[in-house]
Amino acid sequence: MATVAENVQPVTLSNQEVLRYSRHLIMPEVGMEGQLKLKAAKVLCIGAGGLGSPLAMYLAAAGVGTLGIVDFDVVDFTNLQRQIIHSTEDVGRKKLDSAAESIQGINPFVEVRKFETRLTSDNALSIFRDFDVVVDGTDNFPTRYLVNDACVLSGKPNVYGSIFRFEGQASVLATKDGPCYRCWYPEPPPPGLVPSCAEGGVLGILPGLVGVIQATETVKLILGKGEPLIGRVLLVDALGMKFRELKLRKNPDCPVCGTHPTITRLIDYQEYLIPLGDLPKRVHELDSSREIVAHCRSGVRSAKAVEFLRQAGFHKVQNLVGGVLAWSDRVDPKMPKY
Numbered sequence: 001m002a003t004v005a006e007n008v009q010p011v012t013l014s015n016q017e018v019l020r021y022s023r024h025l026i027m028p029e030v031g032m033e034g035q036l037k038l039k040a041a042k043v044l045c046i047g048a049g050g051l052g053s054p055l056a057m058y059l060a061a062a063g064v065g066t067l068g069i070v071d072f073d074v075v076d077f078t079n080l081q082r083q084i085i086h087s088t089e090d091v092g093r094k095k096l097d098s099a100a101e102s103i104q105g106i107n108p109f110v111e112v113r114k115f116e117t118r119l120t121s122d123n124a125l126s127i128f129r130d131f132d133v134v135v136d137g138t139d140n141f142p143t144r145y146l147v148n149d150a151c152v153l154s155g156k157p158n159v160y161g162s163i164f165r166f167e168g169q170a171s172v173l174a175t176k177d178g179p180c181y182r183c184w185y186p187e188p189p190p191p192g193l194v195p196s197c198a199e200g201g202v203l204g205i206l207p208g209l210v211g212v213i214q215a216t217e218t219v220k221l222i223l224g225k226g227e228p229l230i231g232r233v234l235l236v237d238a239l240g241m242k243f244r245e246l247k248l249r250k251n252p253d254c255p256v257c258g259t260h261p262t263i264t265r266l267i268d269y270q271e272y273l274i275p276l277g278d279l280p281k282r283v284h285e286l287d288s289s290r291e292i293v294a295h296c297r298s299g300v301r302s303a304k305a306v307e308f309l310r311q312a313g314f315h316k317v318q319n320l321v322g323g324v325l326a327w328s329d330r331v332d333p334k335m336p337k338y
């Protein structure tokens with residue numbers, strides 16, 4: 001595969017860097033050539049949270065020259081159980097500032113670029129433009145789909161990871177010939193259907209396990225060495241301590257990376273929809289320029305919501321036909337029914 005190594009700039013290592021990276025330099029798979037590739041590489045981490053912490057720390061320690069971080073959150077006490085890039089005294093500070101300080105403490109040779117913003121369909125492509133690899137450390141579906149689509153549209157590999165309770169997943173998506181997240185799950189689940197870590201909890205160590213796998217894959221992509229997790233999803237079960245693998249094929253009918261894509265620009269998914277009875281008086285809260293998916297248990301009430309919204313001038317409204325019950329039966333059996 002084409003790797004980010006193609007973008008290598010002519011750089012050298014200082015004596016201090018040679019000392020710092022000596023355990024890499026003696027490895028034939030890295031050596032001076034590989035270390036210079038790492039130094040020239042620009043990696044964008046989406047989120048400075050559970051996955052972003054180990055990712056950014058290890059990539060910094062490994063000598064990745066430029067680390068971008070996208071985050072708009074503030075450190076709170078509930079983060080400290082797993083987000084090890086932040087310390088107790090950082091509570092109340094911007095995660096970006098706290099993360100940047102930790103990274104510089106680990107390796108002052110790293111250039112940190114801070115993006116204090118929520119990733120949106122308006123800014124994703126321009127933020128991604130200057131980076132070679134994007135590493136997804138997000139914890140919600142709207143951003144995960146946005147990262148995937150922006151990676152496909154801009155031709156950047158998406159090093160994916162996700163975590164929940166004792167279970168995690170990792171893969172390398174959206175490479176030139178490899179599958180993307182939508183090849184696997186073409187559309188996001190209905191909002192609120194899949195519990196988040198805030199609702200379901202997560203073992204504090206789990207993002208460490210998965211984030212380190214993502215960091216490893218990122219370094220391999222930069223070096224152009226080994227077998228990346230392309231076309232494979234690694235499933236981590238920390239409770240059973242089992243690692244399994246799923247094959248993931250590129251789907252020719254994929255809505256974003258298939259042969260006839262229907263998604264050719266970025267979409268922001270709304271994370272909520274208002275109860276049907278409240279819709280007439282709250283319709284002004286919705287943005288008619290954005291894609292809206294209405295859902296309910298069986299698809300009947302949401303069909304009424306769609307009808308109402310279309311009459312109100314919303315054109316990008318869709319109904320989840322069959323509702324949550326059908327989604328659970330046909331798409332993801334693990335999805336709780338209600």
Ligand SMILES: [Zn+2]
Pocket residue numbers: 179180181182183184251254255256257258
């Ligand atoms: Zn795809």
